Amino acid sequence: MSKFANNRLMLKLVLLCCLVGFNSQAAIILLEDFEDNNLTFSASDGLFFDTGRDLFTISPLNGVASPIDGAYNGFNGENFFAADDIDDPQGPGIRSQTLTFNLNISGFNNLLFSGLFGAGGNNLNGNDSTARYDSADGLRVRAQIDGGTIQDLLFFEAEQPGGDVTNNRLLQDTNFDGIGDGLLLSTSLTAFNNIAINGLGSSLSLFIEIHGDAQSESFAFDDITIAGERISTPPPTDIPTPSSLPLFCFAIVLTLSNVVCNKRA
Ligand SMILES: [Ca+2]
Ligand SMILES: [Ca+2]
Ligand SMILES: [Ca+2]
Ligand SMILES: [Ca+2]
Structure with missing residues (x-):
């Protein structure tokens, strides 16, 4: 994967996470x-x-x-x-x-x-x-x-x-x-x-x-x-709440980023 494509993938993931995290109750x-x-x-x-x-x-x-x-x-x-x-x-x-x-x-x-x-x-x-x-x-x-x-x-x-x-x-x-x-x-x-x-x-x-x-x-x-x-009503404890979703998604992005970097190395 090129660096450009890699950056685009990261950007898409972050945007998706932001959308899920902040618009889920609309x-x-x-x-x-x-x-x-x-x-x-x-x-x-x-x-x-x-x-x-x-x-x-x-x-x-x-x-x-x-x-x-x-x-x-x-x-x-x-x-x-x-x-x-x-x-x-x-x-x-x-x-x-x-x-x-x-x-x-x-x-x-x-x-x-x-x-x-x-x-x-x-x-x-x-x-x-x-x-x-x-x-x-x-x-x-x-x-x-x-x-x-x-x-x-x-x-x-x-x-x-x-x-x-x-x-x-x-x-x-x-x-x-x-x-x-x-x-x-x-x-x-x-x-x-x-x-x-x-x-x-x-x-x-x-x-x-x-x-x-x-x-x-x-x-x-x-x-x-x-x-x-x-x-909002209190969600089940084993599902990420909307407020914690961005953090949860950031962890996924970080993990994927490490996988991509390890492959490139
Ligand atoms: Ca007027
Ligand atoms: Ca008339
Ligand atoms: Ca008139
Ligand atoms: Ca119409």
């Missing part, structure tokens, strides 16, 4: 990929699509045709959640709708929220006369543990250039003040990963609120994920 508590209608959430007024431009549903699964949402990309699988002009009279007629996910988080800590998000009304491709989001439009992700304080996790809001509150671009609202100031969303869904949810408890409610009442005030998201770490 778990996915929720992954909603919107690939079917076996829903992990409830919708405040149900899902709808009026066969025109107005929708609040899984696309294209529930009949949404191109080009309205076909313009989106960067989602996973074949489907994603889409919303556009959600106060449509053929739907519930209300400009604000909420998806609610209720999860059992007993035995987990260090909860993290992740998801893919996009917006179709920012006129980035020059396919419209203007961007379309008003000051009251937006998408807000919040969380609540055991009915306690509601935490703001991720907001997207219209910017308000010079106090203009009508038909502007949708940006991330990094300080949760209702005005977009951060990353510009596009029809290519962008990943927002590992946003911390503070606290411990037994039940987590995750809310995705969408507000919009006019054409092309559109939103898309996919792969809504909650991850956490299992709270």
Whole structure:
């Protein structure tokens, strides 16, 4: 074995040991990929699509045709959640709708929220006369543990250039003040990963609120994920614990290193 190959083997072993040692308790508590209608959430007024431009549903699964949402990309699988002009009279007629996910988080800590998000009304491709989001439009992700304080996790809001509150671009609202100031969303869904949810408890409610009442005030998201770490319980004494695993693996690496060196000698 060459010295280069030998070093690469060592590096791989160390990396593997680190991964086993430090990530062994990570778990996915929720992954909603919107690939079917076996829903992990409830919708405040149900899902709808009026066969025109107005929708609040899984696309294209529930009949949404191109080009309205076909313009989106960067989602996973074949489907994603889409919303556009959600106060449509053929739907519930209300400009604000909420998806609610209720999860059992007993035995987990260090909860993290992740998801893919996009917006179709920012006129980035020059396919419209203007961007379309008003000051009251937006998408807000919040969380609540055991009915306690509601935490703001991720907001997207219209910017308000010079106090203009009508038909502007949708940006991330990094300080949760209702005005977009951060990353510009596009029809290519962008990943927002590992946003911390503070606290411990037994039940987590995750809310995705969408507000919009006019054409092309559109939103898309996919792969809504909650991850956490299992709270440790004492392991059997004859199996290395997670905290001792790196030491255990280091001993293996040292032994292998000696074997390789002895062979080279
Ligand atoms: Ca999907
Ligand atoms: Ca508008
Ligand atoms: Ca802001
Ligand atoms: Ca409308």
